[in-house]
Amino acid sequence: MTSFRLPAGGALINRARPINFTFDGKPYTGFAGDTLASALLANNVQLLGRSFKYHRPRGLLSAGSEEPNALVELRAGAWREPNTRATMVELYEGLTATSQNRFPSLKTDLLSINSALAPFFAAGFYYKTFMWPASFWEKLYEPAIRRAAGLGRAAALPDPDSYEKTTMFCDTLVIGGGEAGISAARNAGGRVILADEHPTLGGQALTQIDTTGLEHVEILTRTTVFGVYDGGTYGALTRLTDHLPSATAPRQRLIKIIAKNAILAAGAIERPLVFGNNDLPGVMLAGAVRAYIHRYAAAPGKRAVIYLNNDDAAQTIPTLHNAGIAISGIVTPAASTLIQTMAAQAGAPVFTGAAINRAIGRLGVTGAEILLKDGVTLTLPCDFIAMSGGWNPALHLTSHLDGKPVWDEALQTFIPGTLPPNMQVTGAAAGTSINIHPVWRAGNSKAKAFVDFQNDVTTTDITLAKQEGFVSVEHLKRYTTLGMATDQGKTSNVNAIALMAAASGKTIAASGTTRFRPPYTPVAIGAFAGPHRGQHFKPKRLTPTHDWAAASNAVFVETGLWLRAQYFPQPGEDWLAAATREVNAVRNSVGFCDVTTLGKIDIQGPDAAKFLECVYTNSWTNLAIGRARYGLMLREDGFVMDDGTCARLGETQFIMTTTTANAAKVMQHLEFCHQVLWPELDLAFVSVTDQWAQIAVAGPQSRALLETIVDSTYNISNEAFPYMAAGSVTICGGTPARLFRLSFSGELAYEIAVPARFGNALAKALAAAGATPYGTEALGIMRIEKGHPAGPELNGQTTAHDLGMAKLLSKKKDFIGRALSSRSALTDPARPTLIGLVPADKTTILRAGSHLLKPDAPTTAVHDEGWITSAAQSPTLGHPIALAMLSNGPARIGETIRVYDPIRNGDALAQVTNPVFYDPAGSRLHA
């Protein structure tokens, strides 16, 4: 078989610009405008790959994105992309491509020995063969089969390219830039987008096409519309730089196109004919043969046999004849005037009522065995076969929203049926009349006849599927894997449906198709990620004191999207040493910690207090102005949702705080309560989390320190500003601030809020005044010492009773969650309830997540009595402590319990205690 470059012609190539490239390490030259496929063909390279299962030699079948055989690894290193269709690769200087799935080489692939063992690899083989002995599957069979199967290799390195994502809007999206699409775009009004997967418009046209009148159209070439989604949304992918040797611009752009209307002008895909060895290199679709000759002046060979069942493929006759390629014979199932006329003009013999039995050859076609009308066989010499079984409209996009194509008996193909909303179909995508005589299984050869080339599915597999009862098209697909490769069965589906219909005595119309799904052709995952990779996967929220904290050597921890200072290590300190020092500084002197991240919601209006009654379990209308109160919020199903403090700054103004994690959720909940449940209440509220920097100042010296910061006009003595007081003040000579006497640490403590732009300055001022910076680690240790529930205890599965807060549930008013919180199952004391734990040996570190069991109980789930929620190594108490939920917990104080942590090899005894380890009377709070 010899393929070669014709001396003249080639509408898309520029012979003045030669391009050097390599394939499997060998250097070749092509021209600008070539695809990798056409350049290889022109260089007499027809063997391009080895098939998936049987490792049969494969070459080009097509000239388009439906190509199932010519899959190569393109580029190298981190850029290596497997399963790239050579037909869609635009040749560029220095291109390197490698064939796939062969060892040691394409010509001598040891695994092609599979052909002899083929019966063991029929459809569904992994359910039937390689099953004994069972142990061999994991150790021997599966690894061997995995090594033998598969096509290309992914790079296994981070994708070095960048990708863009954008949205476009239009009145009309025209999908496909062939003759029909160009005409539709020309005539469309408003904003028009015309997209085509090829680098130039023209579609199947073999000569220049009129592209005038498109000035109002946004033309997107190298752009595949790969999916149809709800609401007039279309997914498209533009290959911006894949045709260049290297890129400084984004490689690809993912476009979400919102279109009021769409016109599908995606054309049609030619159907192969199913005969023996129809997968040999040199067996090609007739339309592809014409494309290679007209567009690229690449001739597939010197002598051809044409096998066709329709008038469209008849154009192949003059194409070959005018290119000086000999035609050994034209094989057709039925007579056609057009075929006879063209054959006569070319002086080529026609065999009517005949079929190809099988293609002959080893690594490429050397002849075709014809089965004549009278049953006689005849061998015709040739080095390629141009076949055409008809054309299948490219209707894939019409079924992405579950539209069902319909069988057209006259056209002998599926045409679009139900369409997505506001989509029309035009051109070849709607079906073309080509005087077709259907041939589903040609000849009677025993040689393998392929239906799905990429997944190596033959007629035998379809027969087997029918025998085993997998008759419906959905079962047929999954049992044989036909249509499940990266080409989604573009060249195999219709043949398969027809063969199964014939085998099971059904009509093709009754069989129907499977559902095509996005993407139409593969899309790199990087394109879907766009810029959202690595550190850019999610935004970072920085606290107002972040710069000061970073300059103070803080180590940061991610809390949702926030970065919070976790601890401030001094030279030589690890996290524990730093946190221990910080805790001691707070408990003995004074420290400060940024608590800006906790949600802050400013609630104002005549009904603000009434609104709080609706959302919190406890009472609010009786809260005095200038006081704060702890609040508990339930979900409507009665489980705890969030907690916080709420301060009354005025008759009609409250400042609510939430946990960091639930800030947005609580805001959404308040909006729901106001807009949906109680729209009659007169109030407004807004999130002010980012607007105020809030810093906790805690420790026995905290008042003394704040008296140097808060302007002297404000009296913050213990009498004037007692525990839970709240109010507006000014600091540092007039800066507005809010002061709240709240304590999370259990010490005398305050939280001071200033407009966020003063956050860094306030932190510096507090540090200069001698307060010790402390981070979330120390914050956590101290709140555990005080038995304060926080995130780990408010995990959405705990109730007020579980947390020892039953008395906060008002008996006098309705509130969110009131009704269902009183269900007996939610108040049962046998539920895991909050207690404290101290290791029996006062040394073993207890870990959150450990399970609690009676010491003599078996370590099985049925004996599980609870779990540790939070744990700390307490410098204040001098030993490890933990908070835990234990069945009937409060009644078991003093009991010894087993703390079981099999995943981390933990197993220790601990004593059940009151969860408030430190200052249970709370005297330090009121100091």
Next chain:
Amino acid sequence: MRIPCPHCGSRSLQEFLYHGDATVQRPKDGGAAPTQAWTDYVYFRDNKNGPHQELWYHAAGCHAWLVVTRDLATHEILEARQV
């Protein structure tokens, strides 16, 4: 997919959070006891087909709660109004 927020205009679905059935009513009996009405309100929903009224929250926009009429079979959004 897009939702026509009455305040902000047609916006991408990504700006909204789905809540659930808009036709259920919170019982007005004060919630003193966990009656069947409350269990129905919190847990039970009809499994409907065709046009359906549901609550969406314009989380990344104006924070409005909207009653959106959406066809559960075709996903077409027929209307969106402030609750």
